[in-house]
Amino acid sequence: MNVKIIGCSGGTTSQYGACASVLVRAQGFSLLLDCGGGTSLKLDEFNIGDNLDAVMISHFHFDHYSDAGILMHKRLIDWKNHPQPLMLYGLDDAHLYELRWLPFSNVTAISAKEKLRIGPFEIDCFATTHPIDALGFAIHYDGLTMVYGGDGALSDALIQSAQGCDLLICECSLYADVDGSKPGHMNAYDFARLCELAKPQKAIATHLPIYGDHQRLLKQIRAKTTTDVALAIQGMEIEISCNY
Numbered sequence: 001m002n003v004k005i006i007g008c009s010g011g012t013t014s015q016y017g018a019c020a021s022v023l024v025r026a027q028g029f030s031l032l033l034d035c036g037g038g039t040s041l042k043l044d045e046f047n048i049g050d051n052l053d054a055v056m057i058s059h060f061h062f063d064h065y066s067d068a069g070i071l072m073h074k075r076l077i078d079w080k081n082h083p084q085p086l087m088l089y090g091l092d093d094a095h096l097y098e099l100r101w102l103p104f105s106n107v108t109a110i111s112a113k114e115k116l117r118i119g120p121f122e123i124d125c126f127a128t129t130h131p132i133d134a135l136g137f138a139i140h141y142d143g144l145t146m147v148y149g150g151d152g153a154l155s156d157a158l159i160q161s162a163q164g165c166d167l168l169i170c171e172c173s174l175y176a177d178v179d180g181s182k183p184g185h186m187n188a189y190d191f192a193r194l195c196e197l198a199k200p201q202k203a204i205a206t207h208l209p210i211y212g213d214h215q216r217l218l219k220q221i222r223a224k225t226t227t228d229v230a231l232a233i234q235g236m237e238i239e240i241s242c243n244y
């Protein structure tokens with residue numbers, strides 16, 4: 001299972017690139033998790049373009065899905081090469097149905113606690129703690145599990161879903177001195193605590209603040225956990241395998 005960070009900038013595009021977006025690939029199947037602002041442009045820069053089979057949207061905040069419309073246009077323009085609808089999955093919400101544009105795209109409503117099969121992946125959805133309904137995804141393939149937390153404050157559902165996973169990609173929107181629990185985000189200490197409680201093999205902090213010094217953020221996380229933690233960088237690729 002190959003995982004590529006397409007965007008990692010929290011809340012808006014910035015000097016760190018596009019907003020939330022992670023590409024997961026296996027057996028030639030490409031599943032995009034979130035498609036915030038700047039995603040489409042980055043997919044072009046990374047020579048991925050329209051080579052997407054499905055898109056899962058964690059929640060309908062623009063920094064997680066605003067490029068979905070652009071991906072639909074991309075499929076229209078590239079229809080000759082990809083004459084199948086781009087499949088979009090998200091919560092049962094009016095915003096989801098705006099993304100149905102047959103034959104170029106189609107949508108499927110999903111919910112927390114749902115188990116899905118999309119391409120070669122088995123996916124468990126879970127609810128995250130955020131001001132609007134939001135999901136995280138545990139993606140299973142070939143005995144491996146990658147967990148994407150979307151947006152949300154530290155919660156039991158997130159800890160449980162990430163338990164012992166091979167790779168955790170989760171938001172770390174705030175430095176340690178800012179309380180994220182009210183806006184439904186995690187700060188550096190929350191992220192470290194998640195790592196300590198869930199014990200992933202490796203963790204990547206994404207949805208990073210657009211201000212300050214990211215090395216300070218990483219230091220704050222590492223001060224509170226022994227987990228192997230890295231900061232997301234756009235274009236970063238991780239190959240998850242059994243001996244990883």
Ligand SMILES: [Zn+2]
Nearest residue numbers: 059061130151
């Ligand atoms: Zn959000």
